[in-house]
Structure formats: structure tokens, C-alpha cells
Amino acid sequence: MAPFDQAVALNPLGGDLFEGHTSPAYANFVGPFGGIMAAQALNGVMQHPGRLGEPVSLTVNFCAAQTDGPFTVQARPARTNRSTQHWIVETTQNNEVVLTATVFTATRRDTYRKVEHTMPAVGVPADTPIQGGPKRVEWVNRYEMRFVEGHFPGKWDGSGQASTRSRLWLRDEPPRPLDFCALAAMCDAFFPRVWLHRASFVPIGTVSMTVYFHASSAELAATGTGHLLAQAQGQNFFNGYFDQTAQLWNEVGALLATSHQVVYYKE
């Protein structure tokens, strides 16, 4: 079983409740990588026997750092329509909420399609070197990252740069066929824009992330273990919180997900 599958595995407790366990493979500075917490919450919806359709949107709010150990996911269908469903998810530890989420699922029909935000021309993954060596934060080792632009600051000298746009080829390490949970986690795999902006190691923490899925499971299956071109850029840094927008395309230019998040920064 791949580390990702181990990390998001949930044990049904009956009704809307599921039990999971934190995974050392996705450890962050403090508590787990936010992306894996988002994937675990989404998996509560995916595993729910009452689910209708596939995810179209996901918003996760990180309420507190998880501690190592078990957690409970409650995935509750708040409203079920003919072909759409709205979910409220709460992840708890010791009866305290550590994450809230809302998920919208729908049965999709074939309609007009068009990517407006097209993939930039950046070459192919094989021509872009993998960033070398194991990283101190364990979850980073669960991703293969090939930076095209906007890599980690080379010097932490406060110089920074006006544009915080990053572009990288990204996939799970070890490679694993793409699904909704893995794609949600990848949307959180960007290092903080404030570090790039300021070349300063400011303490940070994501507080809310939204993912819009522009794919059905068929498109994700077709992407398989291929790389995604992942792009992120900041928009505003204001009194303790900044935001970013992000896009993730597969190698043939399908925009599989767009994402946004707002992140706390200390100073």
C-alpha cells in the first residue's frame, strides 16, 4: 500500500463517522501536512455509502494542529438534491474540532468544455531536474518536485521578489494513480508565498483552502501517474494573512483543478 493510501485510510464507524490515524510519512513542522488532512476529510465523503456523484468543490478550514494519533471524521450530507449533494465535514480529536470542511458533489453530464486559463509552455518534466536530496520536513519527500520557476529562496536575506509565481512539475513519490484525494492534497503542496516574496523565514500556517475539481474520475484515471504542472501565485499580504491562487494541469494541458488558500503569517 502506498504511503498516501495508508495516510488517508478510514475505518467506518457507522453512520457519518469514520476513524483515521495520522501518518508519520506526511509529518510537517507541527502536526501533519495540511494537504493530507484535506485528503482525509474528503475521503470521509468519498467513502460514505450515501454519496451522490463526484467532488466538484472542497473547502477545508484548518482549525488547529493535529496531534499524532487517531482522529474522527464526520461527513454529513446537509442537503441532497436530484443530482447534487452538499456535505459538512468535521474532523475531531479528543472531541475538539481540528478541521471543518464543506464538499459539493454532483453527477456530471457531458457539456461544452473549454480551458480558459491554458497551460503555459514550460517544456516537459523529463527536461526539468528533480530537486535533490531528502528534506527535513517529511511530507515534502512524498512528492517529486521539478521546479520550472519560483523555487525556494536561495538566500534568506530579506531580498525577496515582486512576483511570487511558482511553476513546478509535481507528482506523488512513489508515483501513484491520481484520484480526487491525491489531487486535493497536491493543491496544498506549494511552499508559502510569503517566503518567496520576502526571502524571510516567517512562521506561517494555512487557515483555509478551496479546491475546484475540473475533472471526473475518468480524466484522473487517464492522467494516471503522470506529472501535473502546478502553478501558484500570491495576491495580497495584509496584516497577518495572505492568499494565493493555484492551477494544476496534467501533461496534455487539461486544467484538472484550480485552488486558492489564505495563510497566516506572523509578521
Place this chain on the structure above:
Amino acid sequence: MAPFDQAVALNPLGGDLFEGHTSPAYANFVGPFGGIMAAQALNGVMQHPGRLGEPVSLTVNFCAAQTDGPFTVQARPARTNRSTQHWIVETTQNNEVVLTATVFTATRRDTYRKVEHTMPAVGVPADTPIQGGPKRVEWVNRYEMRFVEGHFPGKWDGSGQASTRSRLWLRDEPPRPLDFCALAAMCDAFFPRVWLHRASFVPIGTVSMTVYFHASSAELAATGTGHLLAQAQGQNFFNGYFDQTAQLWNEVGALLATSHQVVYYKE
């Protein structure tokens, strides 16, 4: 009392519950304008005696069209930390959920600030004509709109355009001092990108919208009744759902809010 204040007014029922009433001044094709529903849900948090700090992020999910009449807003603090708070909001009618939301509030501190997504140079509101005449959909008359770019399609001939970027000067009509609820509503005041993209009157409905606030109440008060430059652009149209990103600056270039939404389209 301004129509906006009438529309978002809530009567406290005790605990986490508030009662509101739909407003004919914000009627849409079917049910109310989504922006006013978002503002009503946020106002449940704003009016809650247990609120800590000011809104930083808001996600609203539109579960069903509201019918004209009373509704109940339940605003529940799911997690309260030292200086941050996570809320779950559910708006119901006849005991059925019509809207879910999550809100993150925080007490902000003065920190480093920088607008990365700067306001485009588009002149001033006074040089940009107001779009004339009353509109068939009532809520549109509650906004003064001065389009700079990307106005409503002139012909519904299926010609469309590759870029769905719109830019307009926007404010409440009648003018009203800006606050968080009004700003949240304005984030939903863009007409659907799919109409601009295809020049075709496709049935649509927003299913989820996220707003990140990059302002404290002081910045909103300073903006007062001034115009906001509102910009929106689509990213992807895929099998029944498209998304847009949006930015709203005040006249001196402060990026007060960034927003995103995903919208159902029929074909």
C-alpha cells in the same frame, strides 16, 4: 434604512440562531441574489455575541433556491482559539438546508503588507458611464455598475470571446458605507462568465463562492461609499461547472477582497 440593511437584518432567536426574511429588493430569476444570501449568512456570525475578531475568509455553498419568506441562520463557533475562530453556518427554510457556509474570523495585528495583484490602470469611475436603465432582474438595480471591459454580450449569437475578463466600477445603489457583508455580496455581483464566453444564454447557478477579506473594518470604513474596481475572469469550463477568480480594489488601490466561485451551467 438602506435596502441592503433591510435585506441582511437578522432577529436573534437566542443561542446560535437568527431569523431573517427574504427581500424583494434583491430578487433574482429564481429566489434571491446569491450575494445577499451570502451576506445574510455572514451577518449571523457578525451579530453573534460570541464572535472573536473580524472575517478573514468566507465560503458559502448554495444548496437550493430560497423561497420568498422567513429563513433561519444558525451560526455555530466550531473552534475558538486564542485569537482565531472557525464557524459553521447553516441557513434553513422549513427545516431544509438552503445554504451552508464556513467563516474564519481573527483578531489581526499590524504586519508587513503588500498588494501583489495590483490594480490595473483603468481611469476613474466618473469617466466611465453608468449602464443605463432599470434591469429585469431586481437585484441588479441595487448596484451601480460602470463597465470598463467585458460587459454583457451585445448579441446572443454564440460568437463569444476567448477571454472572459470583466472590469467594472461597482458600488451599492443607493450608496452605503462599505462593510464585510456588503463586500461579500459584491463578490457575487459578476454576471456569469459562461455568458460572456459563449454569447449564449445558458441556464446557470452558483454552487460555491469563497471570499478572502484583505481589510479590517478600518479599511472598509475608509473606503466608505467609494467605488470598487471589480475584476473577474473564468478559468475552466468543464462538464457542467465553470469557475472564476475575482479581485475587488478600492479607488486608492487597496485589494480589499479576492474571491472565487464555481458555477453550474446546463449545457
